Amino acid sequence: MVMTVDTMRRPVGEQLRGWRERRRLSQLELAIEADVSTRHLSFVETGRSRPSRDMVLHLAERLEVPLRERNRLLLAAGYAPAFQENSLDSASLKPVAAAVRQILAGHEPYPAVVVNARSELLDANSAVGLFLGDVAPHVLVPPVNVLRVALHPDGMARNIVNLPVWRSHLLERLRRQIATTGDPTLHDLLDEVTGYPGGEHPDGLDASAAVALPLVYRHAGKELTFVSTLATFGAPLDITVAELAIEAFYPADSETAAVLRSTTAAS
Structure with missing residues (x-):
């Protein structure tokens, strides 16, 4: 539907x-x-x-x-809506915005982003700059969509070492989201990003990943390895809050952790 x-x-x-x-x-x-x-x-x-x-x-x-x-x-059914939709910068959502900023700041020196239900970037911490250094300006024109940034050939894709596997993961996640919400905007986004080059892993998995699917990203001549988590707010009553998601990236090895710490210290 x-x-x-x-x-x-x-x-x-x-x-x-x-x-x-x-x-x-x-x-x-x-x-x-x-x-x-x-x-x-x-x-x-x-x-x-x-x-x-x-x-x-x-x-x-x-x-x-x-x-x-x-x-x-x-x-x-002929009834008034039950749930409000307030902007994240509105007075009523000030506590939520403060909590989001605290999470983002607390996660540094590791990257973290906040997105809405359509994968549009709402906020990010400074460590995300590591992913955006080689992204073409036209891919970052607002509203910035993180799936477009990740998979566009002028975006992060050019530096994602395991692109077919990571691309399969992102596309499958988007398909599940479409199945859950039926949002036609997400259908349009899926049509767009599946048209980008990069291939897909046959079964969408990386057999070498022992615990979680990693993102392997090339930065400054080094291959950095990340695992990520996706967090949402519990029991939301506001549409904006219900559709917020925080994706946080963690170093999957000591070498990546060291690069992130040194990058932050140098900035």
């Missing part, structure tokens, strides 16, 4: 059925999970019964529908 303008105009029952099918649940399975009768769920999906506001939110919660799409379900 791709979220288009036509999709958002569809009755709420059809949209709920779409999300159920996306999650590969039968009516019976969802009814049991949501503690409602299959008859009532069937009536909701076919439009024979108008769900209450609480029922829309209840089903959306069980279906793990993103907050942005929950608002759209509510609007389709």
